[in-house]
Amino acid sequence: MSTPAAEHAPGLTSADGIAARARGLTKAYGSGETTVLALDSVDVDIARGRFTAVMGPSGSGKSTLMHCLAGLDTVSAGQVWLGDTEITGLKDRELTRLRRDRIGFMFQSFNLVPTLNARENITLPMDIAGRKPDEQWLDRVIDTLGLRDRLGHRPAQLSGGQQQRVACARALASRPELIFADEPTGNLDSRAGLEVLGFLREAVDSLQQTVVMVTHDPGAAAHSDLVLFLADGRIVDEMRQPTAESVLERMKRFDVIRAPSDDGGGDDGGDGPAGPATSGED
Numbered sequence: 001m002s003t004p005a006a007e008h009a010p011g012l013t014s015a016d017g018i019a020a021r022a023r024g025l026t027k028a029y030g031s032g033e034t035t036v037l038a039l040d041s042v043d044v045d046i047a048r049g050r051f052t053a054v055m056g057p058s059g060s061g062k063s064t065l066m067h068c069l070a071g072l073d074t075v076s077a078g079q080v081w082l083g084d085t086e087i088t089g090l091k092d093r094e095l096t097r098l099r100r101d102r103i104g105f106m107f108q109s110f111n112l113v114p115t116l117n118a119r120e121n122i123t124l125p126m127d128i129a130g131r132k133p134d135e136q137w138l139d140r141v142i143d144t145l146g147l148r149d150r151l152g153h154r155p156a157q158l159s160g161g162q163q164q165r166v167a168c169a170r171a172l173a174s175r176p177e178l179i180f181a182d183e184p185t186g187n188l189d190s191r192a193g194l195e196v197l198g199f200l201r202e203a204v205d206s207l208q209q210t211v212v213m214v215t216h217d218p219g220a221a222a223h224s225d226l227v228l229f230l231a232d233g234r235i236v237d238e239m240r241q242p243t244a245e246s247v248l249e250r251m252k253r254f255d256v257i258r259a260p261s262d263d264g265g266g267d268d269g270g271d272g273p274a275g276p277a278t279s280g281e282d
């Protein structure tokens with residue numbers, strides 16, 4: 001199970017079912033009076049073999065959390081582990097190798113190489129790393145994602161949904177310990193988006209992968225096992241077995257808290273996340 005609570009002491013082995021863990025994770029941008037505290041002492045455990053969604057208002061720190069957990073950004077304080085490896089403190093080169101070998105990424109823009117066909121795009125990270133794909137695994141990924149008859153097509157010859165499926169296969173190809181997906185359905189129409197979410201779900205259920213997805217979309221979050229809600233750089237709530245409706249209802253409470261002077265929206269509910277809503281939309 002994922003939990004933002006500190007159930008597991010740091011330093012336990014990855015056999016405890018935790019794919020990634022942060023303790024006291026703090027990230028500040030800028031300095032002096034212009035400092036923005038994007039993450040404020042976050043404790044989080046990401047459960048292995050689960051689908052975790054990260055939601056929260058704009059500017060709440062979702063992308064920063066993902067980037068710090070994935071070793072794409074440095075932290076200001078605190079510690080982050082991927083499995084047993086503490087990644088805070090690793091040198092750039094070690095981090096690059098760790099990301100390449102142990103983490104898969106999916107972004108809103110599919111980031112495919114236009115001159116390579118689907119299969120070449122899928123294996124590109126491994127080719128760059130000089131690693132041979134596990135053909136059996138690759139076959140399973142390709143079939144699970146329904147890409148078998150598209151492997152020779154270049155991105156321009158594929159629909160948006162198919163391109164994102166290729167990006168998903170690329171993220172899965174090296175059988176990473178963790179897949180980070182940042183708004184993976186953001187550029188897709190709702191049908192293609194649903195399809196990609198179904199495949200991410202399948203990657204967790206059938207291929208035992210671990211997925212962390214940042215999203216603004218309650219319908220997307222409903223495909224996860226657990227939603228973590230961020231506000232002002234802190235995890236303020238979590239929801240298991242989410243539905244689009246329950247996530248939407250929870251998100252509405254952020255709006256009420258964040259816009260007390262707005263006359264347009266809802267009642268003045270006072271049971272939202274702890275702490276003042278200080279971060280802006282920028």
Ligand SMILES: Nc1ncnc2c1ncn2[C@@H]1O[C@H](COP(=O)(O)OP(=O)(O)OP(=O)(O)O)[C@@H](O)[C@H]1O
Pocket residue numbers: 029030036037038056057058059060061062063064065279280282
């Ligand atoms: N490179 C940066 N320099 C300065 N401030 C930054 C930088 N990146 C993020 N921030 C600030 O950190 C806070 C968290 O940003 P972050 O992008 O993590 O939020 P988010 O929840 O992902 O937002 P959104 O939903 O709008 O993408 C925001 O106040 C943002 O302005």
